[in-house]
Amino acid sequence: MNVSSRVSAETHDTMTAQRLRSKHLLSVSDLSPSEIGLIFDTADAMREIGTRRIKKVPALRGKTIVNLFFEPSTRTRMSFEIAEKRLSADTLNVSGDTLSIVKGETLVDTAKNLEAMAPDIIVFRHAASGASHLLADICAARVINAGDGLHEHPTQALLDAFTIREHKSTFKGLKVTIVGDLLHSRVLRSNIFLLRSLGADVWVCAPATLMLSGVEKFGVHATTSIEEAIEDADVVMPLRMQLERMRGHFVPSLREYFEMFGITARRLRRAKSDVIVMHPGPMNRGVEIASDVADGPASVILEQVSNGVAVRMAVLYLLAGIELAGEEF
Amino acid sequence: MRLNDVVFKGGHVVDPAQGLDGVSDIRVTDGKIAAVGKDLPVDDDVRVANARDFVFCPGFIDMHVHLREPGQEHKETIATGVAAAVAGGFVAVACMPNTDPINDHAGVTEEIIRKSLAAKLARVYPIGAVTTNSKGERLTEIRELRAAGCVAISDDGHPVRDALMMRRALEYVTMFDMPVINHCEDPSLKGDGVVHEGFRATALGLRGIPGVAESVMVERDVSLSELTGGAVHVAHMSASESLRAVRVGKERGAKVTCEVTPHHFVLTDEDLKYDANFKMNPPLRAVKDRDAILAGLADGSIDAIATDHAPHHVDEKSIEFDRAPFGIVGLETAVSLALDRLVHRHVVSLSRFVELMSLNPAKILRVPGGTLTPGSAADMTVLAPEENVEIRAENFRSKARNTPFNGWKLRGAVAATFVDGHAVFTNDKIPRARKLVERP
Numbered sequence: 001m002n003v004s005s006r007v008s009a010e011t012h013d014t015m016t017a018q019r020l021r022s023k024h025l026l027s028v029s030d031l032s033p034s035e036i037g038l039i040f041d042t043a044d045a046m047r048e049i050g051t052r053r054i055k056k057v058p059a060l061r062g063k064t065i066v067n068l069f070f071e072p073s074t075r076t077r078m079s080f081e082i083a084e085k086r087l088s089a090d091t092l093n094v095s096g097d098t099l100s101i102v103k104g105e106t107l108v109d110t111a112k113n114l115e116a117m118a119p120d121i122i123v124f125r126h127a128a129s130g131a132s133h134l135l136a137d138i139c140a141a142r143v144i145n146a147g148d149g150l151h152e153h154p155t156q157a158l159l160d161a162f163t164i165r166e167h168k169s170t171f172k173g174l175k176v177t178i179v180g181d182l183l184h185s186r187v188l189r190s191n192i193f194l195l196r197s198l199g200a201d202v203w204v205c206a207p208a209t210l211m212l213s214g215v216e217k218f219g220v221h222a223t224t225s226i227e228e229a230i231e232d233a234d235v236v237m238p239l240r241m242q243l244e245r246m247r248g249h250f251v252p253s254l255r256e257y258f259e260m261f262g263i264t265a266r267r268l269r270r271a272k273s274d275v276i277v278m279h280p281g282p283m284n285r286g287v288e289i290a291s292d293v294a295d296g297p298a299s300v301i302l303e304q305v306s307n308g309v310a311v312r313m314a315v316l317y318l319l320a321g322i323e324l325a326g327e328e329f
Numbered sequence: 330m331r332l333n334d335v336v337f338k339g340g341h342v343v344d345p346a347q348g349l350d351g352v353s354d355i356r357v358t359d360g361k362i363a364a365v366g367k368d369l370p371v372d373d374d375v376r377v378a379n380a381r382d383f384v385f386c387p388g389f390i391d392m393h394v395h396l397r398e399p400g401q402e403h404k405e406t407i408a409t410g411v412a413a414a415v416a417g418g419f420v421a422v423a424c425m426p427n428t429d430p431i432n433d434h435a436g437v438t439e440e441i442i443r444k445s446l447a448a449k450l451a452r453v454y455p456i457g458a459v460t461t462n463s464k465g466e467r468l469t470e471i472r473e474l475r476a477a478g479c480v481a482i483s484d485d486g487h488p489v490r491d492a493l494m495m496r497r498a499l500e501y502v503t504m505f506d507m508p509v510i511n512h513c514e515d516p517s518l519k520g521d522g523v524v525h526e527g528f529r530a531t532a533l534g535l536r537g538i539p540g541v542a543e544s545v546m547v548e549r550d551v552s553l554s555e556l557t558g559g560a561v562h563v564a565h566m567s568a569s570e571s572l573r574a575v576r577v578g579k580e581r582g583a584k585v586t587c588e589v590t591p592h593h594f595v596l597t598d599e600d601l602k603y604d605a606n607f608k609m610n611p612p613l614r615a616v617k618d619r620d621a622i623l624a625g626l627a628d629g630s631i632d633a634i635a636t637d638h639a640p641h642h643v644d645e646k647s648i649e650f651d652r653a654p655f656g657i658v659g660l661e662t663a664v665s666l667a668l669d670r671l672v673h674r675h676v677v678s679l680s681r682f683v684e685l686m687s688l689n690p691a692k693i694l695r696v697p698g699g700t701l702t703p704g705s706a707a708d709m710t711v712l713a714p715e716e717n718v719e720i721r722a723e724n725f726r727s728k729a730r731n732t733p734f735n736g737w738k739l740r741g742a743v744a745a746t747f748v749d750g751h752a753v754f755t756n757d758k759i760p761r762a763r764k765l766v767e768r769p
Contacts, residue, residue, distance in 0.1 A: 106644070106647070106648055107648060107649060108647050108648065126649070127651075128649030128650060128651040128652060129533055129534035129535050129603070129650065129651065130533065130534075130535075130603030130649065130650050131649050133603045134603065134648075134649060148534070149534050149535075149651065150534035150535070150536070151533060151534030151535075152534065186534060189531075189532070189534060212531045213526050213527050213528065213530065213531050213537055214527050214528030214529075214531050215528075215531055217528045218531075218532075
């Protein structure tokens, strides 16, 4: 397959890079706007593969990819696995319950043992912020951060922006409103970095107890008023209330949260008429989002899921491509 | 080497207790300071050491270290800890009780003292626990600890969280003239935090600890000190709000003192990265806190510099930031950091620096030292303030390497350390330092 011939010369908002500079994808902040453009254009090409009768190309044949998930995940792991299989990589899933960590092995030793088996790419999910940086320091393999603690989840942000790009003509000046549990969201940081880098006007909204210290220094508007946040919004993205992380006293009840911050059809009328509603999933219906919105015409939530596969194929392809540069396909 | 009789000639002597800050000679006889003055007479049987360009100070006292023995000898031992101390210019250290077992019993105190005497390097002043097993439930036998050699009590690592327990401890120690040293931190406000709460924590996705977690307990302890008349010393103070509380307490005449660490006056949360050698408790604070500490060091509201030397094995620190233990080593970097960042940058004078490193720690702990007054033990820290140094963790005498300062280039070094007139350390990178101790 020759992806570059499919990539249109014309890009969305920016000049397109020819390759990714970084060996790993640990943080969205490592990507320049032109690299983001390259990922999007590549994902456009990759998406077509998913519509074929035989949804498989040999691009990563002979490459070994380990999906190393130290934290439970269903959709991210499935999405990566489908992406890897469509590119013909050999994949191996290692998840929480099969890990030596329960036997007392440290992350460094687990990584060194993996390294000794020479995988080409490690897709890594871990509960500790910065764990993917630790892994990348040790491993010769390319590392894709599939979520590290409360820090980042770069491919989620990429697929979110890729989905926005389908529906909006430009990112410049787009009002994107992110509502909910900011404190425990790794998707938030990645989305802020990415959307700010592309020129969007990002608003974040949360109860004061779930607001992030100093968040306005990211160049976003922060408010506890859902009405203000949603007014004239082009994109509304409620975040999941991460009930399993709520070890404190953040909201008195989910009922009160929904009353104050839930995305309902009535609230959505304040937004632009062509607003789209996104959700990184999994959703708590009736907590951060009403069912009639989740299933309504403004919702692009399932498109996000389909786009996730294409975007992850693009990232895998481009990261592997550094060492494949110059080779023929 | 035994120095029966030696005159250090022409050095710069800084001894704030005597109001000395200038060129002076020091005569040491049988391990004691015999005389300090200009142009001391030199007779034939006295060794004369050329002290020109060196700064002679009363020996530095680090009032907050963790020597890890008994129980955690893989991190540090008393022998390696005191070796690190003298290499860092400290003639004495006060060691915190969070060993295994906790130093909550005279038997543990005696064992620490026995091992430190065997090492024959720095003096070691044990700090006993406030409560049994530092659990916060029952006072230790403080009189016994005092009799065995403890100079203060603290549950360091854990705050004394119960206000009534703190009140009783402060009342009780008034009978023994010793301070209660508190690791001030409200446990509920700390929560699962690992770094200072602020933008850097947000950007890195690490849970935050606000400065107020510290200051609310400092405010409580200042009030309890006023109520009881007991002396409270705030360990490793890091937040500007805490400094404000200490200042208010001092103005009202409360018996409150405080120390700060070199890492809190050198680094801020902006230096944070995913490296557990930047993880300590209290965490690296905001620029405003660092600036407040610099102001407090300059104006005298901060009493002492202490390292909170907290050695950990490399395996313990080479893990995820969230899961790594808090703490960094400090004994072998403190003097160079302070000379470079405080003295050379004119934040404090040399004389004030000696107060912070020697005179005030001696006063707070009620231990000898802190001055070169004739008759006192010849415990001296000799500085080469213009010497350029590069911090190399692999050369530490400490067992541990957990420092964020590895590779830093600084101006100002320890040339030699004397305890009872013995050179317990000479810096072999400074050829003239050796001449201070060698017989011709």
